[in-house]
Amino acid sequence: MSVKLQGLRKEFGSHVAVPDLNLTIEDGEFFVLLGPSGCGKTTTLRMIAGLETPSGGKIEIDGVDVTVAEPRKRDIAMVFQDYGLYPHMRVRDNIAFPLKIRGMDKAAREEKAEEVARRLHIEHLLNRKPPALSGGEKQRVSLARALVRNPKVFLMDEPLSNLDAKLRITMRAEIKRLVSDLKITTIYVTHDQIEAMAMADRIGVMDKGHMIQVDKPTSIYDHPSNIFVAQFIGSPPMNTYRGHLWRSHQLEIAPSFFATFVEPERLQKILHNGSEKKDVVVGVRPEDVQIEAQGPNHFAVGVVELIEPLGQDTYVYLAVDGSEMIAVTKRSNFRVGETVGIRISSDRIHLFNGRSGDAYRI
Amino acid sequence: MNVVGYSRNRTTGATSVLPAVRIVLIYIAMITALVFFLFPYYWMVSAAFKGPGDITAYPPVWVFEPTFDNFRELFQNLGAMKALTNSLIVVGISTCLAIIFGSMAAYALARFEIKGKEILALEILLFRMVPPIVSVIPLFILARKLGIFDTYWILIAIYTSMGLPLAVWVMRVFTQEIPRSIEEAAMIDGCNRLQALIRVTIPLMLPGLVATIVIVFMFAWNEYLFASLLTSSNARTLPVMTAVTIKPRAIAWGVASAAGTLMSLPVVVLAMLVQRYLVRGLTFGVIKG
Numbered sequence: 001m002s003v004k005l006q007g008l009r010k011e012f013g014s015h016v017a018v019p020d021l022n023l024t025i026e027d028g029e030f031f032v033l034l035g036p037s038g039c040g041k042t043t044t045l046r047m048i049a050g051l052e053t054p055s056g057g058k059i060e061i062d063g064v065d066v067t068v069a070e071p072r073k074r075d076i077a078m079v080f081q082d083y084g085l086y087p088h089m090r091v092r093d094n095i096a097f098p099l100k101i102r103g104m105d106k107a108a109r110e111e112k113a114e115e116v117a118r119r120l121h122i123e124h125l126l127n128r129k130p131p132a133l134s135g136g137e138k139q140r141v142s143l144a145r146a147l148v149r150n151p152k153v154f155l156m157d158e159p160l161s162n163l164d165a166k167l168r169i170t171m172r173a174e175i176k177r178l179v180s181d182l183k184i185t186t187i188y189v190t191h192d193q194i195e196a197m198a199m200a201d202r203i204g205v206m207d208k209g210h211m212i213q214v215d216k217p218t219s220i221y222d223h224p225s226n227i228f229v230a231q232f233i234g235s236p237p238m239n240t241y242r243g244h245l246w247r248s249h250q251l252e253i254a255p256s257f258f259a260t261f262v263e264p265e266r267l268q269k270i271l272h273n274g275s276e277k278k279d280v281v282v283g284v285r286p287e288d289v290q291i292e293a294q295g296p297n298h299f300a301v302g303v304v305e306l307i308e309p310l311g312q313d314t315y316v317y318l319a320v321d322g323s324e325m326i327a328v329t330k331r332s333n334f335r336v337g338e339t340v341g342i343r344i345s346s347d348r349i350h351l352f353n354g355r356s357g358d359a360y361r362i
Numbered sequence: 363m364n365v366v367g368y369s370r371n372r373t374t375g376a377t378s379v380l381p382a383v384r385i386v387l388i389y390i391a392m393i394t395a396l397v398f399f400l401f402p403y404y405w406m407v408s409a410a411f412k413g414p415g416d417i418t419a420y421p422p423v424w425v426f427e428p429t430f431d432n433f434r435e436l437f438q439n440l441g442a443m444k445a446l447t448n449s450l451i452v453v454g455i456s457t458c459l460a461i462i463f464g465s466m467a468a469y470a471l472a473r474f475e476i477k478g479k480e481i482l483a484l485e486i487l488l489f490r491m492v493p494p495i496v497s498v499i500p501l502f503i504l505a506r507k508l509g510i511f512d513t514y515w516i517l518i519a520i521y522t523s524m525g526l527p528l529a530v531w532v533m534r535v536f537t538q539e540i541p542r543s544i545e546e547a548a549m550i551d552g553c554n555r556l557q558a559l560i561r562v563t564i565p566l567m568l569p570g571l572v573a574t575i576v577i578v579f580m581f582a583w584n585e586y587l588f589a590s591l592l593t594s595s596n597a598r599t600l601p602v603m604t605a606v607t608i609k610p611r612a613i614a615w616g617v618a619s620a621a622g623t624l625m626s627l628p629v630v631v632l633a634m635l636v637q638r639y640l641v642r643g644l645t646f647g648v649i650k651g
Contacts, residue, residue: 049546051546051549072554077551080546084543084546086547088566101551101557102552145547
């Protein structure tokens with residue numbers, strides 16, 4: 001069941017939350033709307049759900065125009081950030097509620113509720129009420145209630161945000177497994193880029209109401225279309241540096257060693273229209289910065305300022321040529337104050353237009 | 363440490379008063395509070411059944427022969443039956459109206475995007491801040507002109523408009539306590555707005571609703587100023603009738619106590635009927651689902 005958004009727009013008074021959104025989500029796809037707070041992702045999700053009326057544009061679910069249809073007519077299910085469970089009903093009644101409203105008889109819906117509860121390992125909670133449940137348990141009940149009807153589209157609004165870190169990771173895998181087994185089209189909203197990378201078939205990165213880039217997670221990671229996406233995805237964020245590229249193909253930038261690392265052919269392509277100079281931004285992900293004990297053939301060096309050992313990976317904060325650079329290495333014996341050699345392979349360097357922020361795909 | 367009444371936690375080393383001692387202390391505190399609050403009430407009720415000699419006896423008489431003379435006086439000479447009926451009708455109807463319309467307004471104010479919502483809400487509250495005595499004379503004139511002086515209508519109108527702001531503001535807070543996502547979940551699960559209201563919102567609002575009903579009822583039930591000045595023999599309510607028993611020259615203790623007992627009965631009954639909800643409603647943080 002595909003979901004198609006055409007020219008979708010939402011205004012709140014004079015504030016335009018979403019100016020003009022165009023997006024198609026394929027049948028059975030796990031699509032993640034990713035972006036910082038206030039970027040419009042939740043507003044978009046709520047418009048798809050029917051909880052907000054669009055100010056303009058069209059929404060189609062499975063080919064049917066549902067732009068102004070009531071939520072209950074859209075055959076969707078939604079999992080909320082605060083779970084949205086009915087506190088005055090038992091868990092089994094919570095789960096069976098969608099079936100009850102649609103007229104299923106008691107025996108049939110009790111059976112279905114138990115079946116779904118078993119699938120989510122919450123059979124033992126069926127007779128409890130929501131206030132007596134833990135966060136993770138409430139989350140499962142919420143999922144059970146959404147699943148029980150086998151809807152066309154599954155909508156999730158930051159369902160894992162209220163859970164503690166460990167639980168988030170286990171639930172994340174469970175949700176993905178569940179949804180993939182059932183092959184339900186899922187639209188998932190989050191601000192956590194790790195969640196997005198882990199779960200999505202495709203990610204739509206949003207900022208200030210605009211869809212910046214829509215692609216598979218690895219593609220977004222390897223080829224971000226602009227600086228915003230490059231810095232939003234990836235942890236720690238990409239190291240970026242502003243500089244100028246002169247007609248003479250000279251790259252004026254700090255740290256200056258980039259001028260040597262970047263291939264001249266790429267710089268040539270940037271200056272194709274013969275301008276005097278262009279503002280550029282050079283980016284390299286911390287995991288692509290290789291640091292080694294300083295040797296004689298290292299012309300790129302940095303001084304270690306801070307070390308964050310995180311178990312498997314270690315984040316090393318370097319002072320390089322007056323700027324800061326973060327590198328990620330496996331366990332190592334570097335010490336604060338030590339000078340280390342830096343090596344960056346040229347194909348891991350990203351180049352962006354300094355004015356528009358767009359990436360140069362070269 | 364073997365002091366009597368104390369125990370020591372072996373793990374943390376904390377000293378605590380034995381559970382038994384704790385319970386005894388708690389009961390003593392409870393009984394003291396009960397006596398403090400209930401004694402005046404008991405005194406009034408017992409006085410209602412005492413003859414003039416027993417009431418003023420000092421030292422106080424605890425065991426006495428009960429008499430119904432005071433109540434007889436109340437119902438035969440002071441028109442207590444009529445006053446009771448009037449009170450029940452006027453306060454009952456105005457409370458219902460205030461609650462129904464107040465809750466609807468509260469829901470709208472809590473849920474919908476209305477231009478100037480906050481100003482509207484404040485305006486409703488401002489209404490209640492006008493000292494009643496300021497409006498008595500204009501209302502008297504109005505009642506006379508409209509021909510509703512000394513009828514049910516004038517008091518119903520006044521009590522409803524006094525109860526509305528209370529109902530709106532208290533119910534608004536209770537409604538805001540209910541997360542929007544619960545209603546939205548109901549709408550996605552298959553309810554239209556009305557069904558969501560009936561099946562999900564109202565059951566959750568019930569404790570608050572009950573607390574509000576009791577508050578609004580009590581305020582109107584005890585109201586004296588408007589009742590005394592805007593009614594005469596026809597629509598007289600219980601507080602007005604009771605006031606007759608307290609004259610400058612002498613206070614008819616027995617009859618006054620009887621009147622007080624009579625007046626308190628409906629409220630006591632109401633509170634006992636709804637006490638389960640009342641406790642829940644007065645401890646706000648119910649909704650944690």
